[in-house]
Amino acid sequence: MGGCSKRAVAKGVKSNLLLILMIIAMAVGIGMGWGLRFVEPKLTKRDIFYLRFPGDILLQMLKMLILPLIVSSLVSAMASLDLQESGRIGLRAIVYYITTTLFAVIMGIILVLSIKPGDHGDKDSITRSGKSKVVNTADALLDLIRVSFPDNLIEACFQKKITDQIPIEKPEPTTMDPENLTAITMYTYNITNETEEVSEEPQQYEPKVVTKPGMNVLGLVVFSLFFGCIISRMKEKGRILAEFFEALNDATMQLITLVIWYSPIGVLFLIAAKMVEMDDPEVVFTQLGLYCVTVIVGLIIHGYIVLPIIYFIATRKNPYRFIYGMVQAIVTALATASSSATLPVTMNCLEHNNNVDLRVAKFIAPIGATINMDGTALYEAVASIFIAQINGIALSIGQVITVSVTATAAAIGAAGVPQAGLVTMVIVLTAVGLPTEDVTVILAVDWFLDRCRTSVNVLGDALGAGIVYGLSRKELAKMDANKTKENGHTEKKHAITSVNIANGDVTVNGIHNASYLGDESTNL
Template identity: 45%
Template sequence: MGKSNQREKMTSDNETQDRLLAMHHNFELVEDKSPPQGTKLSRFLRANALTLLTVGGVLIGTALGFILRAVKDDWTEREIMYIGFIGEIFLKMLKSLIIPLIIACLVSAICSLDLSLSTRVAARAIGYYLTTTFASVVLGIIVVMSIQPGVGKTVSSSSSTTVTERNTTTTDTLLDLVRNMFPPNLIEATIFQHRTKLTPRNDSDNDTYNFTIDSEIIQTTNILGLVVASAAIGIALAQLGEETRTMANFFHNLLAMMMKITSWVIQLSPLGILFLVCAEILEMENMASVMSGLGLYFVTVLLGLFIQGFIILPLLYFALTRQNPFTFIKHLGTAIVTAFGTASSTATLPITIKCLEEKLGIDPRIARFTLPIGATINMDGTALYEAVAAIFIAQVRGVSLDLGRIIAISITATAASIGAAGIPQAGLVTMVMVLDTVGLPAEDVTLILAVDWLLDRFRTAINVMGDAFGSGVVHYRSQKELNKLKQTARASLTSNDKEHATNEINTNNQDLNV
């Protein structure tokens, strides 16, 4: 009897210490909750209600779009804008969360971790993301070279969309990537990015063209610069410790507030995605005529994405964690469907964080540290698509590809996907750089525009899956350090802190009972 009481007391003390540790580091404990009452079906429906509603939004939006196309052929741009208005507002709400959420996530996570652990976590995350990105490029090259969807095909350019050619080089793009890591103005980085612009000029001496190197501003958030700046702030706060406790608490509180607002916005995802998909269906061209020329290319990209998302990534996850990868995927349903509906991995970031923390039990410090990094540099689907698209266009144009060009495509596609923004159809922007590697003009991007809007949604879903798998792998591989950090923090707690925490918890329990 005495041993039983002793075990109960030790369990109670550990629970108290865990709660105090969570309060000390400003993160929420992921607790095992008792299963809800009711039948198995009702429990499943309650647990997966949002995912099912979001999937329903995609299906209803698709069906509604085709019904409206059957009712009327020539929908005007203004009519489509009216139909997609609710979806547009939902997407804007998600995007409005990105900047404060990324900054708060990274700063809060880094200053809550031991600096040596932060370094190891970052190294594991970056190493994993770069490895899977390069693997997806290689997979894309293998698939497109095996199927050869462009050989003997004649594909017309998209008549409704044009691409403005921008003179650029692979070197300039890579240098721009590094430049954007260190923005000269953090406020400006929330709105703009800088990139190199080459302006042709006539050299009157030899009548040849060379270029003036300028810098142009593009209106999109410099996520990479904000990630680097947030990491620097988090490291500084961690090193200063108690001296900057107030500032650290500000970021912890900001994160808690943003997660609460995120939970509100997530509830709107089924309705928002319904109207986003419906408006996109109304905008598309005649699918039958498009598929006659691009059908095999479409299937090739989908096959590559399927292999990457449901074979390569799960096998890698299983090899590194010895856990069931398909259980992991099942709990990511809401994030995957939202990624498909919004076509933006960055906009899906708040929902991905919620899925990992609440459904998969990933340590909040790991999820909030690795996911913003993944959403910035890890684009498995985009990397695969760019490799497939570049080689497909080369096949259509009859351009032969030797081993050297294929290797150049693999390197360039990897770099281009890292530099791609997490916004809809961002891959088309970096696609120009990959085409330059093959020696093709920028205008050839229009050959694949007719189906790109749909493929963009599939590859974004794979991007989000890759980010989530990376976070899960890093969480598993960091268990030893996390447990050591918890033990060290427990040992540092004073008896007064323990007593205060115990009293506070008992008071809260009494309030709940009342």
């Protein structure tokens, strides 16, 4: 009996070895990082740079796989799906994304208006660090459309075009020699100078489309979707392309498996380095503690209560068993703070741990990592109202609704990279007339909350793939049946590979079948 239990334990450890290693790595990273904070002499920036190096290697490997994974998975998925059925699957995904993002925003607004973190404590003690980026709301929303259609596909792999606000230089004031002025002109000259000194005009900006470094993930997603649709419509002519991208996807997934086994080492050093470089965490979390609590409570409720309920209603399956299969991706998201970098791990967990149909996983996961940002939407709703509270500004119902709508749109436009939500946060603040420079208030804790909301983003993507798979079983079965029927028809069509007619006997594929009156021998 004892031998059986030992074998069962050994089997359980073996099947969950990677997950166990990830959890151990995260715990050791936190402990090691916190301990190194008290080492004398203090670690320098160079020391932290070296400490982070194994983690940087993990990030680079994950980012290296984003491009081949997104393109190959989306193109092969669209090429293998029937266009009519894939349209239904895509519609379910879009409905899920919009619904859950709105739920997240509403949850954040309810919590921040109930807890009111900005109305507690000493508001003057909250430090402001850095400068906020100047963002125009209309330009930012138009950029979302602009990056969806890149003018150069190769350039989209490492650059994207966005609108930047260029300050307009004010013309130099005209100088006059006071000695040559009459009394009246002199009086006017003095008054003009006094007025210019008292009232300074606000800085004006003009929009300019500039090229910024960074992969244009949204543009690649849009191209891959359309390209896959065209291959699907080409039928037999597009088969060779479909097989190429399918093979590329298989090869990429095998590379991902190799990287994933290295991920515990990278996660350990990423977390340790981040713990060491924190500036006075006790003071920071004392100042912004209630704000952090509000965001984290909202993320927990949304990610581990609301989304699982939606999953259970849609699939009638245990959502927490599904979440258990995604723990590795959640931990990777906590370490990297990037849903795009976590995408390879997410795909691996969906396919191998939760047995989601590969066609759905390849179709839903890359799109979700690009546009489905539940955690970011909740965070932006909480942060914008928190900034209003610390400034003593009471938002009207209309402004709260504006926050919810703008936060939802801004979350969709947020890139799946660390701290991208800070840029889109300025859009939300601008929409309701809040001071954009106060975005620097939350910079001190954003690195921490960024990791928390990224893990919820990844969890939302995964549960979305599970829900779409559960609701699309009939369509997938129908596609399988049609594919089997087509393959059977093709086999039947090409079943006659050789016909030999000689002396009145007919031989088909080497089998004597019938007689034929003729004196010619023919091979087909």
